Amino acid sequence: MPQLITPTPEQTELAADALALLKRLIATPSFSREEDKTAAIIEGFFQEKQIPFERLQHNIWAKNRHFDPAKPTILLNSHHDTVKPNTSWTLDPFDPIERDGKLFGLGSNDAGGCLVSLIATFVHFYDQPDMVYNLVMAASAEEEISGRNGLELLLPELPPISFAIVGEPTEMQLAIAEKGLLVLDCTAHGVSGHAARNEGENAIYKAIQDINWLTTYQFPNVSPTLGPIKLSVTIINAGTQHNVVPDTCTFTIDARVTEQYTLEEVIDIIRDNIQSEVKPRSIRLKPSSIPVDHPIVKAGVALGRTTYGSPTTSDQAVLNCPSLKCGPGHSGRSHSADEFIYLREIEEGIDGYIRMLEQLL
DSSP: OOOOOOOOHHHHHHHHHHHHHHHHHHTSOOBTTOOHHHHHHHHHHHHHTTOOOEEETTEEEEEOTTOOTTSOEEEEEEEOOBOOOOTTOOSOTTSOEEETTEEESTTIIIIIHHHHHHHHHHHHHHTOOSOSSEEEEEEESOGGGTOTTSHHHHGGGSOOOSEEEEOOOSTTOEEEEEOEEEEEEEEEEOBOEETTTTOSBOHHHHHHHHHHHHHHOOOSOOBTTTBSOEEEEEEEEEOSSTTEEOSEEEEEEEEEEOTTSOHHHHHHHHHHHOSSEEEESOSOSOOEEOOTTSHHHHHHHHTTOOEEEEOSOOGGGGOSSOEEEOOSSOGGGTTOTTOEEEHHHHHHHHHHHHHHHHTTO
16 A cells, blocks of 8 residues: 555545544445435435435435536446345444454445545545546445446436546555456256166256366457456256256356456357357446556556456446446455454545546546
């Protein structure tokens, strides 16, 4: 992490407000599809700052005061829903406890610290006139379940987006590419028969042939940041009883797709090479990327940050513009028992976002 410069009085106030907001969010359960109360808290924050906002279901967004439709727009986005706490928690997940320079609580790291740091950054720039870009701040729902009523629902209501910063815990490093997710349900078809006689066509054997292809095939285009596409067969089901040759065998493919291919291209390649019927559950969660020479990436690199490719999915998957995933916190703490974020990480997040955007705005 680059060295934090001495904070200004304004940044100190921004960090204090962000921490207080984060504590209120932690203390309020906000499981995916149940984010109504945290949405109300974010509404209240904007009201206190006298910043006009809009709400669509559990999504809250606001524009900078001097928004100009003739200018390009940067989207600042993070989510306020959380997963449910696992049984290994030793602390109350809804009690925001400060201890040893850390803030404990469910959603503190994923992605509360990112959310409040982006909101603080938006507040910093809100009143500034004559910026080159507009800013839109969006606190979205349902990210943890890749739901349709989160950022995806909100996007048609927003102005055209030039590029986005998506707040997820990356230690403020620059995730310039992210794998998309494709889940394929496959069915191998055979003919049933008695297992004691030489009859029927065993669908399991056909599925095995297809699975062998899936485990050995290498997509020729390899991402410079994300590496190759990864195919994994994760579920398989067949048969009804021991003496009946099964006429169907179903299996599921988890495909992590890089920016080198569209989801549709991956589906077509698989269909052309296996016998089984292939049905995608969805083609919504696309791979995403931003050029390494994009101004926001160059701004981050100038501050000493490094670029990398992220194997995990986020709300970047529903965006149709270049997007950078960057935020305070550590991905390894996400969804873990006794989740926490360091207090200094929130300060560093606000400072880092502001310094990156200052180079563009």
